[in-house]
Amino acid sequence: MALYRDRILTVFSLFILFSFLTYADSNFGHYTLRILQNIAIFITLAVSYNLINGVAGQFSLGPNAFLAVGAYTSAIFTLSPEEKLRSFIIEPMLWPLSVISVPFAASLLIAGIVTALVAILMAMPVFRVRGDYLAIVSLGFGEVFQVLANNSMSITNGSLGLKGLYPYTNLWWSWGICVFTVFCTVRLVNSSYGRAMKAVREDETAAEAMGINAFRIKTFAFAFSAFFQGVAGGLLAHLITTISPSLFTFMFTFNLLIIIVIGGLGSTTGSIIAAILITWGGEALRFFEEPANLFGFQYDGVPGMRMVLFSVILILVMLFARSGIMGRSEFTWEGFLGWIKNKLSAMKV
């Protein structure tokens, strides 16, 4: 019964989201729509990042690299042969990449698969030893990716980057993928696979004594999370239409880290809420870094100001509010309805 009610409520709220997006699509300006798409992409990234860092408890710092791999893969597969010929001026593109061109959806799928494979390759050395190394190797991989992308001219076009991507990504693509990611992740976390991930997070020795192959489940979580980060990379590439190796800095990872920490490490709901807050808030705080004229005073804008603020927030949350917004709890209709009932009865009194 409750299951039935929850399904109806979920479908209903998806319908509301759909109506809102339809309204937004025809009434909101370009800038607002861009922010809405950023929010969707960041939810996708944060939810999948939370899976490996929060649910499985393996501290990866690699999403920027996975984003880059996904963005490049998808871009390479959608660019038309003519565009490739035009762009690759220093060294021609490697055959058969130079003649391949697939539909956007296929390119996203390929991007996800390639990124997941990269994650599995990384996991092999890393998860064999203690978990801390993952942080450094995944961080290092971001650097290695930049080096590789800058040097493999015939695949990535080096530092020139890839230009002229068709802006396939729109409100529907970004939110569609976002909902799909959240759906897959939530279902996975609630299955035995999710429980095994949590077991490894809580106590690896005990998990192994219960027959859980920790190495396998960690690698799986890592690849699963990388898949969606790769897809998000494809979305991002076709949103901004020009990509280069220097675009995917550690800053992306840092922003995502703040999101999952503020949302509550391990809570998918928290990741979603915080992704909205931080993406939107980050836009709102942009004025700090841009020149402005305040009441006749010329304000030059200080680059780095937002990052100072964000890092202070991150440290403060870790020191004083470690469980973030949601702790490790998740949204349920049961809890939500109870909460509303409480509010209503409080209002009556």
Added chain:
Amino acid sequence: MDLSFALQQLVYGLTVGCLYGLLAIGYSMVYGVLRLINFAHGDLLMVSAYIGFFGIVIFNLPWPVSFAGAIALTALLGILIDRGAYKPIRKSPRINALITAIGVSFLLENLALVTIGGRPKSFPTPQFVSGSIVIGDVSIPTLSVWVFVVTLVLLAICMAVVKRTRIGMAMRALSRDMETVMLMGVDKDRVISFTFALGSALAAAGGIMWSMKYPAVEPFMGVVPGLKAFVAAVLGGIGSISGAAMGGMILGLAEVFIVAVQPEWSGYRDAVAFFLMIVILLTRPTGIMGERLPD
């Protein structure tokens, strides 16, 4: 590759290696004692470079004063970071300390960006380190000689402190077993502060020599050396001081020689460290000198 060319590369490699090593020791010691990857460690290199720069250029202080000041202040900052950011969460899961460390690293970098600006400042190289000594076909930059000597002296001091002094022995004991040390009545926090101070001082010394070698001081200059130094610490077996120094040397030599042998690979120089790290993780997970750590 003829001999003098090889020797020349050896000089270059050892110079960079010494700097990686100095930075790696701090990582290794802190990890040994707290099992924490102190992400902010590399940024101490940047802080020390700025302090040195301001001492000389803005306050017109003599070299020795300015450098000593940079080292002392950086050591102090190391202690403050630990007390302010890491100590309150000593008991919580390691992942939390790691996140805090990343926050501290970003805070230092962006504070520098906001207060000083992103434009690189050119570090004034003192007279006594310029020029070079030529032996046969091999030219040894005076700076390299200084780097070797300073590194060896600091390493010797560091080893002596850790091996012979009471606090050093407490430090080693702490890196083996935290509970036992507490029972023995050693003030744990003092030992940890000392570890941070020592590691930060070495990073500071490395930072000053780094900025003489690559004289551009900017807010993010510590990131890549910091990452590589951590790799060096892993190479040498994390937790071991001599291992960290050796890891630094190996990394420095590997970077220089790979480019020397295959000049067309020069673009991949910054990736060498991580390939080495992966090879090490696959073959000798505890590093070259390391013992197996208890889990």
Added chain:
Amino acid sequence: MDLLLDINGLSVFFGGVQALTKFSIQISRGDIIGLIGPNGAGKTTAFNATTGRIRPSEGSVFFCGQKITGWSPPRIARSGIARTFQNIKLYEDLSVIENVMIAAHSSVSYSFIEAILGVGRYSRDETRIKSRAYELLELMNLGEVASEQASSLPYGSQRKLEIARALALDPKLLLLDEPVAGMNPTETREFGEFLLTLRDNLPIGVGLIDHDMSFVMEVCDMIRVLDHGIPIAWGTPSAIRNNPEVISAYLGTDFNGTTVKHAKN
């Protein structure tokens, strides 16, 4: 008689120190075998070497006729050896029922794709795992706290939960590391009775370590005594009780029949 575990001449070195020397033991279906000895005698080391946590330097472990020496801990667990830990290793932040359900992970036959789509073997497996977990919790008298957080349970219940979790693996052999440590005499007696019923009702063998001598003497069919990693005696409880070598190993501790207070608590 149905031989489950057959350990022959197992030795373990830790950096030059011999933690276990030529340890041998046989556990058959229906047996409850005790492993006792003073602190540091190598009892937990023997468990760790059996379950793959430590690689033995020599000797072999056979389980159900199959050589399992060198297997990884999860593989050994899946082959049918479940264990509990001396210092209780629960998944503290998870609920009681989740703790038990996790141990059934290896019996899950659905793929992650089936889990995401909610089709195929997913529902059937999940229902099975969940009802089995409830069954085990009921068995351990933990049914009422199923949805509470594991770390909120009192110590005695945490021990019981750990055993419920071990049973969820459907083991053939159950290794209990100090199962009654921290329990009061009433709880200990109840647990002893429970263990005997369990042995009578399930086709399993039990190996257990404990410092509570009266408990060990009460429930075990045979007892192996270790001292400084060396097996010094093997026999029935009454034989062990009167073995002079055992008594001298325990010299200074109150051995004969009464509860020895566990040093760690």
